[in-house]
Amino acid sequence: xxxxxxxxxxxxxxxxxxxxxxxxxxxxxxxxxxxxxxxxxxxxxxxxxxxxxxxxxxxxxxxxxxxxxxxxxxxxxxxxxxxxxxxxxxxxxxxxxxxxxxxxxxxxxxxxxxxxxxxxxxxxxxxxxxxxxxxxxxxxxxxxxxxxxxxxxxxxxxxxxxxxxxxxxxxxxxxxxxxxxxxxxxxxxxxxxxxxxxxxxxxxxxxxxxxxxxxxxxxxxxxxxxxxxxxxxxxxxxxxxxxxxxxxxxxxxxxxxxxxxxxxxxxxxxxxxxxxxxxxxxxxxxxxxxxxxxxxxxxxxxxxxxxxxxxxxxxxxxxxxxxxxxxxxxxxxxxxxxxxxxxxxxxxxxxxxxxxxxxxxxxxxxxxxxxxxxxxxxxxxxxxxxxxxxxxxxxxxxxxxxxxxxxxxxxxxxxxxxxxxxxxxxxxxxxxxxxxxxxxxxxxxxxxxxxxxxxxxxx
Amino acid sequence: xxxxxxxxxxxxxxxxxxxxxxxxxxxxxxxxxxxxxxxxxxxxxxxxxxxxxxxxxxxxxxxxxxxxxxxxxxxxxxxxxxxxxxxxxxxxxxxxxxxxx
Ligand SMILES: Cc1cc2nc3c(=O)[nH]c(=O)nc-3n(C[C@H](O)[C@H](O)[C@H](O)COP(=O)(O)OP(=O)(O)OC[C@H]3O[C@@H](n4cnc5c(N)ncnc54)[C@H](O)[C@@H]3O)c2cc1C
Ligand SMILES: NC(=O)c1ccc[n+]([C@@H]2O[C@H](COP(=O)([O-])OP(=O)(O)OC[C@H]3O[C@@H](n4cnc5c(N)ncnc54)[C@H](OP(=O)(O)O)[C@@H]3O)[C@@H](O)[C@H]2O)c1
Ligand code: SF4
Ligand code: SF4
Numbered sequence: 105x106x107x108x109x110x111x112x113x114x115x116x117x118x119x120x121x122x123x124x125x126x127x128x129x130x131x132x133x134x135x136x137x138x139x140x141x142x143x144x145x146x147x148x149x150x151x152x153x154x155x156x157x158x159x160x161x162x163x164x165x166x167x168x169x170x171x172x173x174x175x176x177x178x179x180x181x182x183x184x185x186x187x188x189x190x191x192x193x194x195x196x197x198x199x200x201x202x203x204x205x206x207x208x209x210x211x212x213x214x215x216x217x218x219x220x221x222x223x224x225x226x227x228x229x230x231x232x233x234x235x236x237x238x239x240x241x242x243x244x245x246x247x248x249x250x251x252x253x254x255x256x257x258x259x260x261x262x263x264x265x266x267x268x269x270x271x272x273x274x275x276x277x278x279x280x281x282x283x284x285x286x287x288x289x290x291x292x293x294x295x296x297x298x299x300x301x302x303x304x305x306x307x308x309x310x311x312x313x314x315x316x317x318x319x320x321x322x323x324x325x326x327x328x329x330x331x332x333x334x335x336x337x338x339x340x341x342x343x344x345x346x347x348x349x350x351x352x353x354x355x356x357x358x359x360x361x362x363x364x365x366x367x368x369x370x371x372x373x374x375x376x377x378x379x380x381x382x383x384x385x386x387x388x389x390x391x392x393x394x395x396x397x398x399x400x401x402x403x404x405x406x407x408x409x410x411x412x413x414x415x416x417x418x419x420x421x422x423x424x425x426x427x428x429x430x431x432x433x434x435x436x437x438x439x440x441x442x443x444x445x446x447x448x449x450x451x452x453x454x455x456x457x458x459x460x461x462x463x464x465x466x467x468x469x470x471x472x473x474x475x476x477x478x479x480x481x482x483x484x485x486x487x488x489x490x491x492x493x494x495x496x497x498x499x500x501x502x503x504x505x506x507x508x509x510x511x512x513x514x515x516x517x518x519x520x521x522x523x524x525x526x527x528x529x530x531x532x533x534x535x536x537x538x539x540x541x542x543x544x545x546x547x548x549x550x551x552x553x554x555x556x557x558x559x560x561x562x563x
Numbered sequence: 564x565x566x567x568x569x570x571x572x573x574x575x576x577x578x579x580x581x582x583x584x585x586x587x588x589x590x591x592x593x594x595x596x597x598x599x600x601x602x603x604x605x606x607x608x609x610x611x612x613x614x615x616x617x618x619x620x621x622x623x624x625x626x627x628x629x630x631x632x633x634x635x636x637x638x639x640x641x642x643x644x645x646x647x648x649x650x651x652x653x654x655x656x657x658x659x660x661x662x663x664x
Contacts, residue, residue, distance in 0.1 A: 124585065135647070165604045169585040314607060316620070350611070356623065483585040483608025490582050490648070 114141035114181070115500060116203045116510030120190045120437075122146040123153020124482045125472020126209035127173040128489035134179045136497055141181045143203070143511045147189045148242065149526040149558045150534060151177075153211055155482065156551075157241040160267045161282035162274070164548065169482050177528050183511050185518070186526030187555070193523050194514065196439030196468075202513045204503045205467045205496055208449060208456070209489070212434040212473040216447075218259065222387030223428075227253070231264050231429035238271055238292075240285035240551035250392075251295040253424025257396050259384055260429035261304035261311040266321060268427050272297050273327045273374050283542065283549045300376045301421060305383040305401055305412040308335070308361040309342040315356035321376055322364055328372035331365040335380040344407035382419075383412060387426060395422045432478035441465065448477050454492030455499070467503055469496055530562050537561055565600035566609065567635045569628045571617035571662055572596055574654040580609040580618060582648045590642040591649075599639035600632075615664050 115138055119126045122144050133140045150156060152170055159166050176182060188194065190210070199206050215230035217223060227250060236244030256272060258265050271279070276293045304311055308331070311318070322329040336358065338346065346355050361378060382398040389395070397420045401412035433447030441458050443450045449470045450457045456468035471492040472485045480488070496503075518525055526534075534552060541550035552558045568580075572595040580596065581589045588602035589609075598609075598618075610618050619628055 166606055168604050172586055316605075316607065316622070349616070481585075481606055481608050483583040483606055486585060486608075487579075487582040487612070 121209035122151035132493035161284035227393030238288035265429035
């Protein structure tokens with residue numbers, strides 16, 4: 105810091121991405137005793153990342169972290185530049201010339217592939233598309249899902265699979281007063297789904313649902329959750345996993361699965377069937393998904409590192425819709441090191457590392473899903489961003505030798521390129537209009553689902 | 564149903580829980596932390612962060628922890644909010660070992 109002229113010189117820091125990890129990084133920077141100016145750059149005109157476009161509409165409480173983010177945006181040293189894609193509208197090296205440090209908090213929005221035949225047949229979708237669609241993410245506005253089908257298969261036993269399952273299973277009356285996108289509500293109102301298979305390649309003890317989400321799936325009015333008693337039997341290595349004091353969730357999940365297996369049939373409109381030890385091997389159909397072939401697995405390996413291997417036995421389940429919910433991947437940005445295999449940016453304590461030389465790249469940092477990979481809930485990103493910001497603060501002495509122009513130069517460059525940037529005041533305009541639009545139908549908001557519509561409102 | 568801090572959090576204050584909380588709902592006195600039930604969003608992020616398993620979701624807490632619901636509510640309202648991880652109290656490691664973690 106010593107070489108900066110004058111007291112009012114800021115340390116200019118750009119944050120790429122406005123999800124939880126970006127906001128918690130901004131919070132930690134603005135709370136530090138350094139004179140920082142933060143510019144948060146977001147691809148969409150709207151902030152908050154997956155808190156807006158991932159968290160399910162029927163879980164409004166979890167979106168309250170937005171209140172904390174809103175407070176951060178009011179800091180005089182915070183600036184928001186929406187509708188700007190780093191790597192397309194402005195390059196990493198351009199940002200470097202204008203800022204002392206850049207924090208990449210751009211998340212992991214691409215989906216993983218199952219790598220099986222028939223995966224790309226119409227009717228086979230990713231959870232990402234479905235979630236983005238019902239949450240009104242502009243990228244997925246025009247997707248369609250054939251909800252005339254009666255049987256859907258969801259691949260994966262994580263909380264995203266639980267979200268997809270819940271939205272498919274619930275009646276529209278239960279969703280009507282949430283912030284679910286209008287187009288999704290209309291389509292779901294016509295849904296004829298009767299049965300939802302939720303399949304996991306390993307057993308009930310390895311399922312990644314949090315018990316709360318799993319319990320909720322058993323409590324939906326008019327919906328019966330089922331499982332096969334036999335498949336819920338545990339072997340020795342699973343018993344070791346169940347006994348670990350840090351793994352209480354597994355025991356709770358197992359108890360829930362067993363209660364689903366033991367429940368008597370009801371006159372439910374829809375049913376959810378949890379299946380274990382099965383992996384998809386092929387999707388069949390001429391023009392459209394008609395069935396899925398599953399192979400039975402056995403577990404091998406020791407407790408906490410058991411993996412599924414195929415026993416060679418297969419079964420085929422007729423179905424008209426398939427959603428894979430098997431995790432996410434980050435997307436590379438030009439000029440930023442990337443680990444193609446893991447789909448994350450290599451780092452050391454949040455310092456971006458150039459794998460070729462094994463050294464940190466001065467001034468580049470990373471946090472959130474693009475740093476750790478696609479796991480962890482909203483709060484996990486707070487601890488993660490605190491770590492990254494600690495690294496930045498420790499490095500500042502070496503980073504601030506030359507003054508940088510910061511936001512003013514970035515604004516000028518984007519204006520020259522004809523990019524309509526969205527400020528935090530612009531977002532307040534969009535926000536107020538969305539809330540107003542929601543009032544008519546008793547919703548907390550009716551989201552704008554097209555970027556053009558949002559920009560038009562601002563013009 | 565909110566989350567609560569219980570008796571295991573005593574003379575300890577690792578406050579790892581605080582760094583994981585997405586909203587600002589932890590409050591503290593000299594001895595331990597308390598969660599404001601009106602601010603907590605029930606995300607559960609703090610549970611695995613606590614090295615002595617002091618935090619429970621009210622939905623699945625052991626019966627004997629029940630008095631802590633009222634204590635958290637009352638104390639949280641009367642005490643200042645903590646938003647950053649603090650230095651653990653000097654007694655922390657001893658307490659942690661004593662609890663068998
Ligand atoms: C479907 C789903 C539901 C979830 N539900 C919950 C839940 O109920 N509770 C919970 O606690 N956690 C939930 N999570 C997890 C939680 O959303 C994540 O932990 C968290 O959002 C990760 O934060 P992030 O900031 O790393 O990424 P993100 O939230 O994905 O934010 C990344 C941001 O960067 C922007 N961006 C990307 N590329 C660029 C670029 N090149 N230039 C500029 N901007 C860019 C994106 O548009 C996005 O706004 C859910 C996750 C998913 C996928
Ligand atoms: N309400 C909430 O709190 C909430 C809601 C949504 C998301 N989230 C969080 O967001 C994160 C991401 O959630 P997620 O559901 O995407 O991930 P996840 O929890 O990692 O679950 C992914 C699932 O996909 C399975 N899988 C992976 N590859 C597979 C393959 N090739 N074939 C078959 N199955 C495969 C995994 O099985 P294996 O275990 O065998 O690998 C696992 O069951 C999680 O941390 C989650 O808790 C939280
Ligand atoms: S981490 Fe646990 S013991 Fe430490 S302060 Fe938080 S609740 Fe108390
Ligand atoms: S459950 Fe979540 S919101 Fe509540 S105290 Fe824990 S981390 Fe904070």
